Amino acid sequence: MKIPRWLRWRSDAELNEEIQAHLELEIQSNLDRGLSPEQARRAALRRFGNATLVRERARESDPFFSLETFVREVRYALRNLLRVPGFTLAASATLALAIGASTAIFTVTYRVLLNPLPYPDSARVLMLDFGNPTANLPSGFRSISSQQYFQYVDRVRTLESVAAYQVDDLTISGAGAPERIRVSRVTPSLTAVLGISPIVGRAFAEDESVPGAPAVAIISYGLWTSRYGGNPAILGQSVNLDGAPTEIVGVMPQSFAFPEAGIDAWVPLALTRAAVSPGYLFTAVARLQDAATITDARAELTRLTNELEAEQPGNGYRQFVSTAVTLIEGTVGRVSTMLWMLLASVGLLWLVACANVANLFLVRADTRQREVAVRRALGAGRGSVARLFLAESALLSVAGGAAGLGLAVAATRLLVAFGPASLPRLEEVRVDAVVLVFAGALTALTGLVFGTLPLLRSVWTAPSLQEAGRTNTGSRRRHRARHALMASQIALALVLLVASGLLMRSFQRLLAVDPGFDPRSTLTFQVGLPPVDYPGRNRVVTFHHALLDRIAALPGVTTVSATTCLPLSPEAFCFGNTLAIEGRPMQPGRFPRPVAQRAVAAGYFAAMGMRLLRGRDLDRADIDRGEPVVVVDEAMVAAYFGDEDPIGRRVAFGYQSNNGPWRTIVGVVQNTVTTGLIELNPIPKLYLPMSTSGGPDLPVSGLVGPDISVMSYVVRSSTPPLGLVAAVRRTIDEVDTTVAIARIETLQQGVDRAAGQAAFTTVLLAAAATVALLLGLVGIYSVVSYIVSQRIGEIGVRLALGAEPGGVTAMIVRQGGIVVLAGILAGLAAAVAGSRLIASLLYDVNPRDPTVFTATTVTLFGVAMLACLLPARRAARVSPVEALRAD
């Protein structure tokens, strides 16, 4: 591209004319001094200096000049690159991979960890959290009681507003098939705390949380569009929520996902001062007063909580210390290590890629030394030669960056689609301007990193034309940069290999964890009975028995049972209470360990594949007669009985229930996991016959056990479990067509989901390590090959003088091996130093696990030596005659 003449500040022709005029004047004055015409011309030229350089310098000061040169140089660079398609393809693919991976992981990290939550002034929104130092719990207790809630609402000064909530599953019916939906019961103050209002309709009024108020609900944007076609006329209409007519009063914005993604509706949480209870049933968020800090809020919350001890001694209030965190910290805190780790590992991968391409560039720069020398000799300035190289690296990194951005978009979609369910805010991840800026900046940095290195060598230390013209054996100094790059590639690859090795081993351990049940070949699904149609416990039990009997008769089904809460369910703890033991008076000030309670149908342990350790199972007769019997697990025995024999002892729900009603322990089963596969301290559990537990007519606060209106069925079969789904649906319709089922999955899928986050990290890190290893190998191979090709003359001489081919191979391998060893040592040092950072992601694996370190080191050393050996053997096969002729 040529800049139009009228746009230019001063044309080349004008400058040429000026220079010409100058020279003529100088020649004239020389002639006047008596020189011969020839002498006068030469003296003038000498006096003028390098005219080309002058023109170039003058042109450089023209604003349009740089654009013009830029275009010219880019075109020249493009031609050069297209002349070596192999190099160009390898380099840009490497860069695309590194930039793509880094950008994708950055996108996720940025969206999940760094981007503020989508609430106004979200840094002032807190999540209440407590620690109990006396129980060795520094923080992480996220539950509060209604006593605490009203204590804070009435007295707190450092908080502007407080909201409590819990998550529940309900059946929505009327206008469409019955559907199990996920709702959050929230106090009306939630909209004030978060600062978000419905896009259509209104928020809850304060009096709508009073028991007996007309039922209202706000629905999510998703439910609004999927179930009601986004029709605003839905406002004011009545739907059935668990059978109760409920008016829809609002629709939340699309981006609103509180407290988690996948909430379909919000209903008022019925809390009254008249009926406060000590049960830790709610989670709470709050907004800080403008003048208050989080430290102030913590101090005040601790004081207010401790003051509740007088009202409810022994409930733990005195021991609590507030460890409130910002809502974003509370939401994403547990995944931050993992994401930073992944970002660090793609960062390392990026460095390996840069080193690799820099190496390719060094080789290319060396082969072009003659060209550079010629250019310099013809008067090209350092700047213009530098620009020549920079144009090539810029082109390559732009090509790599563009392809990398495409890769990043695809990879981000994959990450969102297959990311673990436990990764919060995944639904917010998308490619946007921030990501584009990041990719652009990374591309520029990449070009600079691998572009300047060869530049330093070829331009500033450019050899004279004479030197460059000689094909020689290559000086030791010339290989130093290459060797340094090769060693650092090995070091970086080793760090990634060790990290992924540790994670893989940890993952292996994780998969080997015994969940306490047999997840194979078992279908689970949840059934919820609307309280309107099933108002009493007896009707609920009758329904469950009718369904259990019909499912048991289906072909392929071996056993079937039901529970109020499956291990690894999203509700985790689900329901529980402390226990009183008959004949053991309550110890003042000691808060006994809460025990999770599960109401079950007969044969639950058999259906789950849990081992009964002592005593007997709960059978149909227990349920039919409503026997006050329970089965407990090992953790419960350990927490309450120690070495005493629990069989025959009697327990009551609630540690203050010193007068019963008593239930007799008839059996002990093995522990199961509850919230996740890794539980250092198993949660104690108690199983009771469903006919003796809570129901729609028996309030949860009545200390009778969980509500059996919602039960998860467990169907063990001899056929593939998911094949039973259609038959199960038909069977339910036979019993009652208005009943919805949800969460259809196998037990194994539940276990896999629990391992999901670990699997996610492991797979991504393993991929990064593999790519780094491959790039490292390519790097080693190309460096050794290049060095061999440079030394071909020397090798020829050695062979001609009688050196053994084996000796030549050994010499080259030995020299490569020293570099490989240096890289491995550096990598080991870095891996050992960095192992502390990965420790929190590991389960049951020492971050300096010798097996992992040895295995990865040996593997890397082995393949690295192989990469040295191949070119070395080729060198030894060289014919001395040809080698010498080549020189």
Next chain:
Amino acid sequence: MSDKERIQLLQGTLDLLLLQTLVFGPQHGHGIATSIQRSADDELLIDHGSLYPALQRLERAGLISSDWGTSENNRRARYYTLTRAGRRRLVTETRKWETMVRVISRVLKPGEAQ
């Protein structure tokens, strides 16, 4: 005098010399070169070519302006003229330069301080 005996110009002083030369009226490139050469008694090593990028730079900075004119040998040549801004710059730069020379000399030869 051979090139080796001539002294190299200090970085940044070329502009000062160019501005000073133009104080006496418009001048073309060659004229400026000879003028500097003559006043420096031929002791300075300046590639005549190096004047042109410097002149363009000064012109872009608005310190000098230029126009085509006719030279002694009746050839078209570009004449450079000092602008008001250039004149002001020359005064400040000269003052700076004199201060510097004074200070440096005082340090190098303390006994001869004026």
